[in-house]
Amino acid sequence: MNIRLPWLLGGILLGVVTLFAVMLVKPVGVSTQFVVLDAMVWDMVAPDTIVENPDNAKGYGSENAYLNKSGGKYAANAKNPLNYSFVFVIAMIAGAGLSALLGGDKAKGKRSEMPDVWRKRFGPSKSKRYIAAFASGFFVLFGARLAGGCTSGHMMSGIMQTSLSGYLFFVAAFAIGTPLAIIVYRGAGKGELS
Amino acid sequence: MTIVILAIIIGLAFGFTLNRIGATNPQNIINMLRLTDLRLFKSIAFGIGLSSVLLFGGMAIGLIDPAHLSVKSAYIGVIIGGGIFGAGFAIGGYCPGTSLGAAAVGRKDALFFIAGGLLGAFAYMLSYGWIKTTFLLDKIAGGKVTLAVSGNDKYDALFSSFSGTTLALILGVAFMAFAWFLPNEISEKPKNDKANIAKASNKA
Numbered sequence: 001m002n003i004r005l006p007w008l009l010g011g012i013l014l015g016v017v018t019l020f021a022v023m024l025v026k027p028v029g030v031s032t033q034f035v036v037l038d039a040m041v042w043d044m045v046a047p048d049t050i051v052e053n054p055d056n057a058k059g060y061g062s063e064n065a066y067l068n069k070s071g072g073k074y075a076a077n078a079k080n081p082l083n084y085s086f087v088f089v090i091a092m093i094a095g096a097g098l099s100a101l102l103g104g105d106k107a108k109g110k111r112s113e114m115p116d117v118w119r120k121r122f123g124p125s126k127s128k129r130y131i132a133a134f135a136s137g138f139f140v141l142f143g144a145r146l147a148g149g150c151t152s153g154h155m156m157s158g159i160m161q162t163s164l165s166g167y168l169f170f171v172a173a174f175a176i177g178t179p180l181a182i183i184v185y186r187g188a189g190k191g192e193l194s
Numbered sequence: 195m196t197i198v199i200l201a202i203i204i205g206l207a208f209g210f211t212l213n214r215i216g217a218t219n220p221q222n223i224i225n226m227l228r229l230t231d232l233r234l235f236k237s238i239a240f241g242i243g244l245s246s247v248l249l250f251g252g253m254a255i256g257l258i259d260p261a262h263l264s265v266k267s268a269y270i271g272v273i274i275g276g277g278i279f280g281a282g283f284a285i286g287g288y289c290p291g292t293s294l295g296a297a298a299v300g301r302k303d304a305l306f307f308i309a310g311g312l313l314g315a316f317a318y319m320l321s322y323g324w325i326k327t328t329f330l331l332d333k334i335a336g337g338k339v340t341l342a343v344s345g346n347d348k349y350d351a352l353f354s355s356f357s358g359t360t361l362a363l364i365l366g367v368a369f370m371a372f373a374w375f376l377p378n379e380i381s382e383k384p385k386n387d388k389a390n391i392a393k394a395s396n397k398a
Contacts, residue, residue, distance in 0.1 A: 003214075007233040010215035011240030011373060017207045019245040023252065025200050026264050028208055030291040034315040042316075066322035087201035088208075089294065095209025096218050096295030104213045107300040114303055115221035115287060133303040136286025137293065137310025138317070140279050144290060145318035146330065147275030148266050151289040152208075154276075156238070158266060159369075160246045162341040162362055164334070164352065165268035172276030173283060174227070181227035181284035190230055190379075191221045 003105050018156050025084060027157030031144040032074070033089040039067055039078035050075045116191025121184070147172075209295050218295040220287025220303070227284050229380055236373040243369025250362035253345050260345035267337040271330040341365070 005013065021028045039062075043049040053061030057071030060079055067075040077083050100106035110119070114129040122128055144150040147169050149158065155173075158166020215237040216222040225231035252258035266272075283289055288296060288307045296304035318325075325331065336350055342365070343351040343358030353361055 004216045005214045005237075007215075007236040007373075007378065008240065010211070011237040012244060013211045014215060014237055014241030015244030015248070017204070017211050018241065019248045019252075021204050021208070022245075022249060022262050023258050024204065025197065026262055028204070030289075030294070031315070034290060034311050035319060038312055038316045038319060064319055064322075065326065066319040069322075082198055084197050084201045087198050088205040089291075091202045091205025092209035092212070092291065093294045093298045095206035095211075096213045097209075097298035098206065099210040099213035100299040104210075105216060105219055105299060107219075107296070107302075112300050112302050115219070115224060117221055117224055118287075129303050130306040133286050133288070133306040134310035136282035136288065137307035137312075138314035139282030139310075140286065140288065140307075141290060141311035141314035142318050143275040143278030143280075143282065143314075145275070145315055146271045146325070147279060148269075148272060150279065150291065152291050154266060154272070156242055156245075157264070159242050160249055161263055161265055161344065162246065162365060163265045163268070164339045164341065165266045165272050167341075168268055168272045168334070169276040169279075172273045173280035175280065176277040177227045177280030177284040178229065180281055181224055182229070184285060185224055185228055190225055193231065 003103055014156075018160060022157070022160070027153065027161070028088070029085065029149060029153035029157065030089055030092070031141060031150040031153065033086055034141050035066070035074055035145065036077045036081075036086055039074060040081065043078060050079055111192075117185050117188040120191065121186075121188040208291075209298070212292055212295045213299060217292045218299050218301070220292075220296065220301070222287075223283065223289070223292065224287040231379050232376050233378050236376055236378070239369050239376075240373035243366040243371075243373065245366075246369065247363055247366035250342065250344075250359050250366070254359040263344055263346045263349065265338045265340055265344075265346075265349045268334040268339060269330070269337060270332050270334065271325070272334075274330065 018028055050060055050062050052059060053072060058073050058076035060072040060075040062068045062075045077086060113126050118129055154166045154169035159170060212218055216234050222234045226234045249258060253260050286307050288304060290311060293304045293307045297308060339350050339352055341352050342361040343354055351358060
């Protein structure tokens with residue numbers, strides 16, 4: 001069974017889902033929820049990180065300038081996890097898992113530790129891959145927060161609305177990502193195609 | 195409550211789609227960026243083009259409310275942050291959404307990516323107070339702007355004398371055509387391969 005959709009069918013599905021998101025609620029976005037989860041944990045470890053603040057439009061505030069910005073939006077969302085954007089991301093995780101259960105791509109054995117192209121280029125060391133993955137995650141989320149969005153918010157939702165910011169993000173990400181990937185993974189073959 | 199139900203339905207569909215277009219496999223993202231396997235890029239570009247055509251078409255006939263648009267601001271940090279994002283994207287093969295999906299389908303390296311991501315987002319939270327005082331948040335072209343007139347007064351259009359619907363349709367069709375004509379796969383040049391097999395064996 002072909003677990004991956006042909007590119008065209010996949011593209012149509014992606015386009016329809018992102019359209020429905022805007023039509024029914026608002027554009028999709030993921031990276032903000034890393035901040036919201038951080039804020040929940042921070043507020044648990046250090047209560048009073050987020051406090052009620054009637055001066056803010058969303059009713060909550062923080063001494064942290066980032067959580068306090070936009071009327072305390074992030075602070076409020078961290079206090080009320082049952083908001084649209086957070087639930088959306090939890091459901092997205094479940095959706096990917098559900099797809100895998102129904103015959104979609106899932107990682108087994110050695111491939112759950114690292115992609116073939118990594119193994120071919122850097123060898124089978126798990127710790128090497130995990131350290132690189134951790135560092136990549138740090139860069140990706142720091143970069144996404146500095147940019148104010150990621151692939152879903154800037155690239156897909158942004159360009160769909162013809163936002164200037166979406167185009168800028170897209171060009172910057174590929175201008176660095178493409179040459180770097182070509183250099184880093186040179187000679188790694190393609191690995192097993194799925 | 196309705197909003198939470200919509201979040202569940204749309205989230206499930208989005209996660210399902212990410213998995214079925216191959217985005218929860220970091221190898222597909224790495225190969226996309228290396229320009230050796232473009233199928234994922236073709237899906238994304240086609241999806242963007244199609245959704246844009248349907249969005250602006252839907253707004254033109256009154257089916258979609260322009261108030262639902264949410265345009266992000268353009269500022270220096272979008273470009274610099276995009277570049278930093280691109281570096282991690284290339285090495286790791288994950289973006290924020292796909293790492294979460296990948297963890298759900300059993301990828302262990304994705305868990306490390308997510309942990310690093312939570313720390314990276316936290317580092318940004320702590321540095322925001324300082325970043326705010328620098329040029330990094332300086333707006334470009336007015337900030338929250340679109341190329342095409344969107345019908346939402348909150349957002350100015352760069353090409354305001356042009357019909358927004360027409361421009362968006364042209365851009366959307368261009369994205370779809372670009373996706374259509376790109377090849378699925380490009381082979382690495384054999385010359386490079388040989389040189390690198392030699393390099394790799396020298397290392398070992």
